[in-house]
Each structure stands twice: as structure tokens, then as C-alpha cells.
Amino acid sequence: MTLNVKGINHVKRRKIVSSLKKDRVQIALLQETHLTDSEHLKLKRDWVGQIYFSSFNSKSRGVAILIHKNLPFTLNAIVRDTDGRFILITGLLYGEQILLGSVYAPNTFDRSFYSNFLAKTSSVCPSHVIIGGDFNCGLNPETDYNPPKCQPPSKMAKATMDVCSDLGLFDAWRVCNPHVKDFTFYSRPHFSFSRIDYVFVSRSALERTRGCLINTCTLSDHSSVSIEFLPPYYDPLSRHWRLNPALLSDPEFVKYLEDQWELFLSTNDLPGVSASTLWEAGKAFLRGSIISFTSAKKKSNLAKQLVLERDITNLEREFKKSSSVSVLKKLDAVRSALDQLLTQKAETGSYAIPSLKDK
Known part of the structure; x- marks a missing residue:
């Protein structure tokens, strides 16, 4: 400071x-x-x-x-x-x-x-x-x-x-x-x-x-x-942040990145600013934007996960009391949604916060 x-x-x-x-x-x-x-x-x-x-x-x-x-x-x-x-x-x-x-x-x-x-x-x-x-x-x-x-x-x-x-x-x-x-x-x-x-x-x-x-x-x-x-860090292989390539298959992310780059150029591509300076600053800005995007996604997905887990707990409690078929269907649907969310995270690592130690 x-x-x-x-x-x-x-x-x-x-x-x-x-x-x-x-x-x-x-x-x-x-x-x-x-x-x-x-x-x-x-x-x-x-x-x-x-x-x-x-x-x-x-x-x-x-x-x-x-x-x-x-x-x-x-x-x-x-x-x-x-x-x-x-x-x-x-x-x-x-x-x-x-x-x-x-x-x-x-x-x-x-x-x-x-x-x-x-x-x-x-x-x-x-x-x-x-x-x-x-x-x-x-x-x-x-x-x-x-x-x-x-x-x-x-x-x-x-x-x-x-x-x-x-x-x-x-x-x-x-x-x-x-x-x-x-x-x-x-x-x-x-x-x-x-x-x-x-x-x-x-x-x-x-x-x-x-x-x-x-x-x-x-x-x-x-x-x-x-x-x-x-x-x-002492390990030279762990010093560089890496982009999660799975993000590039997300249309929402691609659109977000395009908008951020246009915003950066409209603010910083000014007379007197060299191309090398603009590029170096642009890379730092995009890295920060990507980290912000993935952090928000992680928080959003974590919130979804907590809601689904809470719903499963409540539905399980209700099903144990009533043995209702309709409750069981709701429970299966929520479990399926949670399974899809966790599978996506396990298979692609999508929306995890990029780490300096990744790869």
C-alpha cells in the first residue's frame, strides 16, 4: 500500500x-x-x-x-x-x-x-x-x-x-x-x-x-x-497463470471476453500509446477479466450446489415420512441436477478459479 x-x-x-x-x-x-x-x-x-x-x-x-x-x-x-x-x-x-x-x-x-x-x-x-x-x-x-x-x-x-x-x-x-x-x-x-x-x-x-x-x-x-x-514461487513451472481451455466452449464466456476486449481498446487505444504497451496491458486486463468471470461462475455454481443439497435434504426427510411417489420423483430430479453439476466440475474443471499452480 x-x-x-x-x-x-x-x-x-x-x-x-x-x-x-x-x-x-x-x-x-x-x-x-x-x-x-x-x-x-x-x-x-x-x-x-x-x-x-x-x-x-x-x-x-x-x-x-x-x-x-x-x-x-x-x-x-x-x-x-x-x-x-x-x-x-x-x-x-x-x-x-x-x-x-x-x-x-x-x-x-x-x-x-x-x-x-x-x-x-x-x-x-x-x-x-x-x-x-x-x-x-x-x-x-x-x-x-x-x-x-x-x-x-x-x-x-x-x-x-x-x-x-x-x-x-x-x-x-x-x-x-x-x-x-x-x-x-x-x-x-x-x-x-x-x-x-x-x-x-x-x-x-x-x-x-x-x-x-x-x-x-x-x-x-x-x-x-x-x-x-x-x-x-521457486518452482518455475508453477509461476504462470493458464487459461482453462474448457471456457472457450462456453458461448457466454466467449461473448464476455469479446465485450471486455472491445471495452479495453475503446479506453486505452489512444494516440501516443505504443502497440507493445497496449498489448502487455491488454493481456493483464484480460487475465483479470477471466479471473473475475470464473470466480463469479464458481460462486454461482457453489450457490446452486448448496441449494440443490438443501433441497435433497428436505425432500429426503419428506419422502421418509410420506413415501410419496411424487416426492420421490422430485427427489430424483434434484439429485440428477446435482449430479450433472458435479460431473461438469469433475470432468472439465469449468469455472474453477485459475491457479498459479495449475498444470
């Missing part, structure tokens, strides 16, 4: 740590901590097993990364910005190299910040990258602001997109929510909403992303952004 905390004092420190624990956060990327080095260390409490930070002073900037004590992360290197704008760490997570970063970009264009951030990040960048933070700009003036802005992207937005392009990073929330309009910050002076907080991930990390959400704004004037990220 990434969150601009807008300053931390003694009471707020406990509230933040408690809230992150409640939400079962394992990696927290914080911005605008407004803490000194010694005060940052006080965040290492309760569930927090490791903390990495870059301080500026007690009134501005400051970023931190909190890691759960049960998460098997082994540190390799730390890259700190002396101005308290970003902190990058690399290490082993479940046996694979990963880079985690927390970023607080300037609220006015500063070319040196972006060049410095790009240089520092590219020098330690592995294949798995998760960078979250407040980048102080909406990437798309039409969709990331309300009221929308009828103007080209700002210099900060262009610089942010250039950095992401150079590092091969994707906007996880937009990929997971291509047709949703939501925001992370409300400006009271301007009476406007904007989406300026992001989680940027590499292609390999995107393949392991199960979802990305903008959460309710509670502890700050920013909403947090959370990402559900599947950890890597």
Missing part, C-alpha cells in the same frame, strides 16, 4: 501502524512523513519488522518503507535521496530479486529530480519492481482530474511517463481499472479531485498483480492505493 500521510506525530504514528495492521498490509510505502532519522525509527513497532527511510526535516518531505516482520525480505542495497524525495531498496523476496520504492515528487516541475530518480533507479533495477508514491500530477488530464482539464499533460506528467517508459513500468491501477474514473486527492481551495498517487510496476510484477484499489480517505487528505501482489 502507498499513502501520503501528510505528516506524522506521536498519536498519528500509532494510528497509521494500527490501521495498516488492520488492513493486513505487508509492505507500506509512505510519503510526507515529516520525521527525522530518530523519529522514523520509532515506526518500527508492532508488526513492522524492517523500516527504510529518507529524511529531510521535521516539517516537510520524508519517505519510508515499512516491511512486515513475517515477510521473507532480505536487503541487498539502499538508495536514499538526500532531499527526502525517494527511498529505493533492493533485495530478495521469496528468493527473487525485487526493487521497492517510495516516492514524493515535487509539486512544481523540477527536471533534476526526474533525471536523478531515473539514474538512481536504473542503476539498481531488477526485473521485479514496485514503486509507489505521490507524483503530484495526473497523467491524463481528461480522466485523472475532476473537473477534467482540456489541455495537454503537464511537464510533470510527461516527465513521469517518460521515467516509466524508460524503466518499463506500468500504472497498476489503470491497468486493473481501465474504464473506472477515481481519484486520490481532493483540493479544497480548487474544489477539484485528482489522481496523483500511483503504484508503478514492472511487466513481471504486473503479471503477478491480482488487483489494485484506491481506498477510502481516512488518515490523510490523500487516499491510499493498495495492490495485491502474488509472491514468486
